[in-house]
Amino acid sequence: MSAWSEHARPRCARVSFEGLKDPELIERAMRALAARAPERTRIIEIGRTHEDRPILALLIGEALDDHSRPAMLLCGGTHANEVVTPELPLDAARWLLENAEDKRVARWLRTFHVVIVPLVNPDGSHGYWHVSTARGRTNRHKDAQAAELGLLEYGVDLNRNYPFQWGSVEDRFNSEDPRSPFFHGPAAGSEPEVQAMMKLGEAWRFVGMVSYHAAATRLLVPYTVEGAREPKPSAAWAVAPAMIDAVAPTPGGKRYEAVRHLYPVAGTDQDWFYWSFGTLAYLVELPFVSPGPRRPLAPMVEGARGFWQVLFDRFLDGPALTVQVPESFKAEGPVTVAVEELSWPNGERFSAHPESGVFHTYLPTAGRYTVKATSASGKTVSRAVDVGTARVVLALTESP
């Protein structure tokens, strides 16, 4: 018996829950997908929630312990009341595993590690499906003040809790008030779900990421927070139009639009990943929260595949860069890698993966770039490289 058929859903003429999943069904779907291709999948627990639910990731790729490969992150269910969003990462996993022999997919699977986190907020999802559909946006962190007020929906809005410029905005949609469904949390990075995602980021240093939300039919391009200045030139803005061109219009004929944000926000996942690792981190606002007769689920999910597919292709087709730092640099500790023609104006410092010594990045355009690596003790090596329409793999060696 399905987990939610045990709990009668309220009947509503225009809303359908068919095909949507609570935390138990999402886990079951992940395990079923992994069982189809055990040689190229793994399920890991990346953290546990306040209510002790596991936060799970499905890893897809070859040699999953080899961190020299570029990694991609697809996640949903951060706002668990946006109930269609876990379906998108799950669909991507299904697509990759079912079409593994297809030439395009085989190339992705040979190169990337794809990390799928369909449900970042399992406690919120449980609250939505099993307590009240008024719940689910926040993570149900029991704040003393909120508990005292006996609120139905309480907790932290996880997409306001990441440490980059946390709390720099005070607005209706980004609140320091624990009674608000947009509460940014008691401190930056205070929530276990956010900590789990940050740890995942540290471990994988994603080159690209799509985080799914609903429902505004927008592609949010970092930086989202107004207090951050845009890097110039910006690969994130250079890649966004092709992503939008690759997705179908909504059932109503509306097209996605690339924007910085819907309203002023701070502490978002995409900004933190972008700032920490240079991850091309996009947030997709899908056209609806739950399907209905005029907005069926399958075409919307399938129609939005282009977002991640273009992101994957664009890295492999270039212009993009993979840099291997000298072994002697890596032995000293973190190795900073900078592309001198790209200016990152918010104090960003990117480093090669500590295990593999590899750094991956998209480039905005073809051209001549100077790549500089700096060791923990201050040793440097730099090299100029012409990058055309392909990805260039550059091994830096210490000068004799």
Ligand SMILES: [Zn+2]
């Ligand atoms: Zn959302």
